[in-house]
Amino acid sequence: MLEEIKNNYSHLFEDELLQEIDAIGILKTVSAGDELIRTGQYLSAMPLLVDGVIKIMREDEDGFELMLYFLEKGETCAMTLSCCTGSAVSEIRAVAETDSTLVMIPVEKMEEWLGKYKSWRNFIFDSYHQRLMEVLETIDSIAFKKMDERLLEYLRNKSKYYNDSEIKVTHQDIAFDLHTSRVVISRLLKQLEKTNRIKLNRNSVKLIDIG
DNA sequence: TCATTAACACGGG
């Protein structure tokens, strides 16, 4: 396990901390689509993502969802950070977007390390900052942008995290993530195809020129 | 004006 940790976190953490993570962390692999955290769930461990992509979503009381952001290797779930210190429950839902590998750290350790390791403190604060920025971006997107811009942003983002211009996704999937209806997504995608910015296929969207 | 919902036809697997 030390290898996986080193590959993604050695530039962030001192050796001593890496050793502790290796000794204490539990390696966990999940498949695409697996639910990692439910809304309302009590959390006892925080995940360090070493491979794959995790989708973080906000749910309303009826289970309708809105995508907040993606996590990739070398990152952690900011929500766990605040939940772990108290006995608060998760305000978000986390689902594996791709097959992923995580190292689970018990909450007691994550608190203990805050006092013990400067690099850990920095990591936690940076994570908070990054996630907050992503959430702000999402708020901007919802508050100030029209659906066509949100869709473009979504496609760019997805392409970036998958490192592929061909995105395997259905119109309905996108509609759920952006919290809108499939009719709208189909129509907007069709428009983008007409202007040669994307190429549509069943179960996939190929990005041609989306800035 | 634009989103949502329901409904329908088409076509590929």
Added chain:
DNA sequence: CCCGTGTTAATGA
């Protein structure tokens, strides 16, 4: 046949 897609009509914000 089932699912994803493309479209339309009615309705509402």
